[in-house]
């Protein structure tokens with residue numbers, strides 16, 4: 552998931568700032584934003600067949616037959632792509648039938664790396680004896696083309712309804728769906744749990760993400776001293792010399808990556824493993840799911856929800872769910888901040904455009920540093 556870009560930067564001034572503030576308060580900003588995004592998406596829309604060129608026949612000829620379906624040689628790729636940014640995803644299957652697969656094509660070096668990481672993580676998990684029947688939630692690759700240009704893979708079509716659609720429904724159904732998601736990811740954490748020495752992993756968990764966010768700012772920027780204080784606080788909270796439970800984590804456990812049964816009671820599959828890692832802080836998956844779901848339901852930027860939850864002013868509709876997630880002995884704040892830090896660092900690694908997106912930075916980074924770090 553990309554961090555929400557929806558909320559107004561408070562420091563916008565002048566006529567433009569006033570107009571945005573009026574639109575925002577009248578709740579017109581979100582629908583107008585959606586309209587603008589769909590117009591832009593249509594203008595950017597691409598014919599994936601053109602982009603794939605000779606890669607599609609190569610991928611298809613390397614595929615094993617799929618039970619109950621005509622030979623993949625007869626399959627066609629839909630012109631209509633699901634994502635038209637740096638990762639293009641398009642349904643693929645027998646002509647006139649429901650899609651049997653998707654083809655995913657990476658168009659930037661960052662996304663090629665992300666797609667490779669996704670494949671590596673899914674393959675490692677599928678081959679991990681601790682996973683057992685949990686493997687049914689993982690994507691299933693039908694063809695891999697990561698070493699040739701353009702980098703692309705074919706994945707079996709994941710059935711189900713994305714959590715995003717469940718979050719638009721009434722609070723009870725949304726909460727039931729999130730609760731199913733928490734339970735399923737909790738099982739992954741339990742199955743792959745180990746105890747590690749914190750110091751061995753601080754570079755990946757904390758120092759790397761801090762360095763990635765710090766690299767946004769010039770020397771002397773106020774954000775740098777706040778990031779320094781945040782690093783000290785989190786180092787102490789996770790305990791430098793401590794042993795700590797760790798496990799495989801998904802790393803981007805958010806609404807578009809989880810597919811559920813129509814009644815929201817059962818998770819059917821989990822996509823997008825490009826941010827996964829074998830030794831992570833398990834609570835980060837649950838925290839990101841709750842923070843990002845609350846942001847989506849409340850139509851607020853993630854940064855503002857992070858501030859509220861860290862101050863224990865939790866999002867009311869999802870309050871009972873927060874009670875079920877792990878806390879550090881030092882309280883909820885440290886895990887909320889660690890989750891937020893890893894998430895924004897992942898976004899920066901995933902798409903170069905975030906670096907220069909001042910509104911995104913204001914809403915998702917500055918607000919947290921200004922309000923939460925003294």
Ligand SMILES: Nc1ncnc2c1ncn2[C@@H]1O[C@H](COP(=O)(O)OP(=O)(O)O)[C@@H](O)[C@H]1O
Nearest residue numbers: 552633634638640653706707708709807822823
């Ligand atoms: N195997 C799949 N089956 C069905 N839809 C898929 C599949 N893989 C991806 N998609 C669709 O494409 C979207 C983007 O793919 P994803 O791997 O999550 O990339 P990213 O979120 O990094 O752009 C998903 O949210 C989902 O709607």
Ligand SMILES: [Mg+2]
Nearest residue numbers: 552807808823
């Ligand atoms: Mg995704």
